[in-house]
Amino acid sequence: MSKQIITDALLADILSVSRSTVEKWKIKGKIKPSKNGQYCLENLQHFEPIKSMINSQWEKQQNINPLRKYQSIELFAGAGGLAIGLEKAGFGAIALNEIDKDSCKTLRLNRPNWNVIEKDISKVNFANYSSYDIDLLSGGFPCQAFSYAGNKLGFEDVRGTLFFEFARAIKELKPKVFLGENVKGLLNHDQGKTLATIKTVIAELGYVLIEPKVLKAIFYRVPQKRERLFLIGIRKDLFKYTNFIWPDPFFRIMTLKDALKKGDLYDQDCPPSLGQNYPNKKQKIMEMIPPGGCWIDLPEDLKREYMGKSYFLGGGKTGIARRLSFDLPSLTLTCSPAQKQTERCHPQQTRPLTIREYARIQTFPDDWHFTGSISSQYRQIGNAVPVNLAWALGNQLVAVLNQIENRVEHINKRVNIAENSGQMNLFDFYSTV
Template sequence: MRYFSMFSGIGGFELGIEQAAADLGMTAECVGYSEIDKHAIATYEEHFTHDNYGDATLINPHTLPEFDLLVGGFPCQAFSIGGKRLGFEDTRGTLFFDIARILDARQPRFFILENVKGLISHDKGKTFRTILRTLDGLGYDVQWQVLNSKDYGVPQSRERVYLVGNLGGTPRPKVFPSPRPSNPYSTVGLTTEPAVARTLTAGGHSGGNHSGMTILELTGQRSQSQRLYDPAGLSPTISTGGASTGGAEVPKISVGSQIRRLTPIECERLQGFPDEWTIGSDTQRYKQCGNAVTVNVVRYVAGRVLAEATP
């Protein structure tokens, strides 16, 4: 299986695909990637030697090597002329357009795309409908589902929508609906405290579960930076960590009488990466983790796609 990676960040798709291929006793070759953030590139090149095709908007698809699978977690943007039913022209001016034009030109057998859950409801659903219509117009049979990282072996509640496509007329990989695997991180871990936080919200109000929850706030504010989480619970979604706030948005936990934020290594673990995967300042490492895909989830999705491609 040869694949091309777009908006590659620190290589979460690459690592997940490697693991999935190893699970199946096969190999997967990355023929190139596309990334422009210099800090993410530094981390990526610490682990991989693939050619960087740079800015996705400038890629000439006809210069790319042959590949069977396109993967990428693309930024969500408003579509300037969405809804006019002009095929992928509806997406011009967005980064999804560059995925669409490469799919159009190269027609790989499969794709795997990842985005925030909010993509589904963005612009009252118009954005997502335009994406699905565009992919259908390019000849792909598309399936999708919102997956939560906590169901795939990491203690982080992180919901992301995954779209999987196969060219019309080819076998459809059995990816979704995804089974809900038994996972110790779906509930709170062991603790000596009589009540601990499950899915924490400011004030503890969560569908009648207030009595079974504990939350401390550093101030009366409702922002992520002002909350304190129990280390036995699930982590909230790891964000970019505050490239402009010095890590202020990184979740904070209480350890004995001390309060501290999660370390970059802990954030790597929450995303399924090996320790010390990221390089650079702590601020940049937090950002890299926040922008990454969860490796464990990619491992599952890619594994289902690769299984279909196995002879």
């Protein structure tokens, strides 16, 4: 593997610090750039995220194969980012639930064989799938404020929230493993009360919750600075047979160039597609922004005019009038690339990112097409779990299910031996395993 050279900006992204912090480290001698101002990744192993990249077991984890076709059900499926990643890892979807009509059309268009249930989740009868041995239940349930009027802070107290519906599916389907996805803000939502209640409910349902973790998409072959919280639970009767490990990071960071140009991620340049346009006034403003820049790079008089009252507020507000850079990962995609607070301008052309460019930044395959209006397509893509991140997580879930599968096979063999030998009755046998 050739030595990797990174810039100040990329180092800041990897370590989740500001560029001014990187500058301070240089002054203090904590990091030492080469003559051209860049860094060799191997010389920065005293930073844990970089050490993890260099010592990664990524390729080994990517080659984990399911011992059989594992069956899954997905809730809040959206446009399919999580579902595609799990499919690539080896899961077969028994059903996918989604209420948005355009997202359902997208799923059906790309996977005509998928059983897409287009309805309010509260109206879904999970008893219809009780005959299936569900290995995985997954879904990104929206985070809502919970009422703490109840005393037990358990399952009944979260009625009326979409997490309750997710929990109801767990209770009725009893999957071996579940995967929940949410915004990282859930960690501290309502001063931590929301997550505490979720943990209580999960324990009440008979599952061991792996300590929730925020994963940064840039570490999993996704050219985007997206962070999401993941919750993984394993049924208590199976937990002792498992050893879940979060996926290791990829050994390099993918940039916008990797998304839009032929290279390691895609075998051709990004194909043309529809997209939004800027109004004339904004077009003239955006033409003045350099790659990687934002409103701060405008002349002083235009800064004040464009920002209005926001000019005097605190914070960098660097998402405003933002032009992306080919040399860095994209900012987190939102539901629109052209709104004032969340501009995502192409690095060379003065226009918002197109639908296909949006999809590539989320690592959707080029043959995955979206339905509905332009605004709806942006929203579907912006709300999705990046496919490659889902794939990396899916591989580790497959590893856990393989562990369970191996243990069950081992127990069955011992049962057969015990039965055939007649030397141990089954009651005594099961007390030993």
